[in-house]
Amino acid sequence: MLRLTEVKLPLNHPDDDLKAALLKRLGISTDELISYAIFRRSYDARKPSAIVFTYTLDIEVKNEAALFQRLQDDKHISLTPDTSYHFVAHAPAKLASRPIVIGTGPCGIFAALILAQMGFCPIVLERGKAVRERTKDTFGLWRQGILNPESNVQFGEGGAGTFSDGKLHSQIKDPKHYGRKVLAEFVKAGAPEEILYVSKPHIGTFRLVGMVEEIRASIEALGGEVRFQSKVEDIVIDNGQVRGVVLSSGEFIASDYVVLAVGHSARDTFHMLHQRGVYMEAKAFSIGFRIEHPQPLINHCRFGKNAGNPLLGAADYKLVHHCDNGRSVYSFCMCPGGTVVAAASEEGRVVTNGMSQYSRNERNANSGIVVGITPADYPGNPLAGIELQRYWEARAFELGGSNYRAPAQKVGDFLASLPSTTLGSVVPSYAPGVHLCDLSTSLPDYAIAAIREAIPAFDKQLKGFAMFDAVLTGVETRTSSPVRIKRREDFQSLNISGLYPAGEGxxxxxGILSAAVDGIQVAEAVALSMIQHGKC
Structure with missing residues (x-):
């Protein structure tokens, strides 16, 4: 097949125009065209009054070789690459041992799925609950202010990505098309087929719940074992080789192959690994607030007269500003038509995140407005970033009233260094609710100064971003893991053989897609090593 890129058509073009455009670009007749499929569709909204769709098409034609030869100088024509997934190994009929996967976020669940599809029957251990039980516990925090430290937005089947916008795009390099495998498995599990071709696919929380259950069922049908409320308390290491794990129940499970896909908030696990001598380093991450605007405002800024067009949906944005104090402030995890959610996983602390449903039809747009920080801001041992997160999360808990309400402030008051006492036209979506205050003591001074400089700068790109009544809700601290557990080229820990640090944690x-891709790569490394060393 041939791949044709950069086919541009007006926003509201008739369906037949796409076929006509590709025939014209290729210089062929209808009789010569066998079939075509959309591989990618994006929109260009740089001119809101003239938004266009841009297509990449995979095309089957008669006399393909001759046509390709004739169009060889056209940089937009190429042979369609093979994006199908090819397993690197297959387990023997009788397994001598089974790999362990810790965590059922996107990374862990795809590591387990690929291992199961190759016949390695993984044992999957999840500290939290199955996704539907976990959802009830999460709603317990949102609706009643009751936190379950082992079952919440961070912990449980599906990982932190379950309660998010469900974004499925990434900027990672993916020469082996692992991302396509991820999307295909999601569609198989119930995701809409459009995620295979839209440029910024997303799913949303409620759809993710059912999909996670379907993938778990596939793992189990292939011989895998998924165990919930099975927290790994310790890891057994013998002379630099992992030998198994110990659960909180005291049970020991032996394995020379352990995939560590615990997510970015498994702070107690990071401490345990550090005590066991697993090599890790402090890593840069970001801290800040969630900001909420009326979604129609963002739609108008991005789409102009085309705002509200169902083909475009709710508009998003991506912003960055380099500040005078040397800090960079940027929008993070933007959720069109979504809500700000309580994402705490430890008692006495407040953390925010953003979430959307597939429809993205809530009244507000929200995103993180965060400041990049580095280990130079939290010198000390590799876990110093965790302690910084905890400090500011505890401060947010205090400012919010010590009842899991979040501290909040109107943007106009924040920029004027005045505490907020009343809300305006923007009603914050955070549950279990917000407490209006002065956010100036909720983050380090350098972060407050940077955000105060960035918001007016963002207003020059999106008119109305600095609207007085927009709401800031604090704090956002879980943008990424504060540690990196270093690994070798074979994906094993730098100093512990058989331990495979993986994913966001x-x-x-x-993000969901990059974590799932990493899970696939780690699963392949485990399978190849088990076969090479006769461990299966």
């Missing part, structure tokens, strides 16, 4: 991913 280990510092090797940043």
């Amino acid at each position: 280990a510092g090797y991913a940043g």
Whole structure:
């Protein structure tokens, strides 16, 4: 097949125009065209009054070789690459041992799925609950202010990505098309087929719940074992080789192959690994607030007269500003038509995140407005970033009233260094609610100064971003893992053989898709090593 890129058509073009455009670009007749499929569709909204769709198409034609030869100088024509997934190994009929996967976030669940599809029957250990039980516990915090430290936005089946916008795009390099495998498995599990071709696919929380259950069922049908409320308290290491794990129940499970996909908030696990001598380093991450605007405002800024067009949906944005104090402030995890959610996993602390449903039809747009920080801001041992997060999360808990309400302030008051006492036209979506205050003591002084400089700068790009009644809700601290558990080229820990640090928690991913891709790569490394060393 041939791949044709940069086919541009007006926003509201008739369906037949796409076929006509590709025939014209290729210089062929209808009779010569066998079939075509959309591989990617994006929109260009740089001119809101003239928004266009841009297509990448995979095309099957008669006399393909001759046509390709004729169009060889056209940089937008190429042979369609093979994006199908090819397993690197297959387990023997009788397994001598089974790999362990710790965590059922995107990384862990895809590591387990690939291992199961190759016949290695993984044992999957999750400290939290199955996704539907976990959802009830999460709603307990949102609706009643009751936190379950082992079952919440961070911990449980599906990982932190379950309660998010469900974004499925990434900027990682993916020469082997692992991302396509991830999307295909999601569609198989119930995701809409459009995620295979839209440029910024997303799913949303409620759809993710059912999909996670379907993937778990696939793992189990292939011989895998998924165990919930099975917290790994310790890891057994013998002369630099992992030998198994100890659960909080005291049970020991032996294995020379352990995938560590614990997510970015497993702070107690990071402490345990540090005590066991697993090599890790402090890593840069970001801290800040969530900001909420009326979604129609963002739609108008991005789409102009085309705001509200169902083909475009709710508008998003991506912003960055380099401040005079040397800090960079940027929008993070933007959730069109979404809500700000309580994402705490430890008692006495407040953390925010953003979430959207597939429809993205809530009244507000929200995103993190965060400041980049580095280990130079939290010198000390590799876990110093965790302590910084805890300090400011505890401060947010205090400012919010010590009842899991979040501290909040109107943007106009924040910029004027005045405490907020009443809300305006923007009603914050955070549950279990907000407490209006002065946010100037909720983050380090350098972060407050940077955000105060960035918001007016962002207003020059999106008119109305600095609207007085927009709401800031604090704090956002879990943008990424504060540690990196270093690994070798074979994906094993730098100093512990058989231990495979993986995904966002280990510092090797940043979102659902990249974490899932990392899970696939780690699963392949485990399978190849088990076969090479006769461990299966």
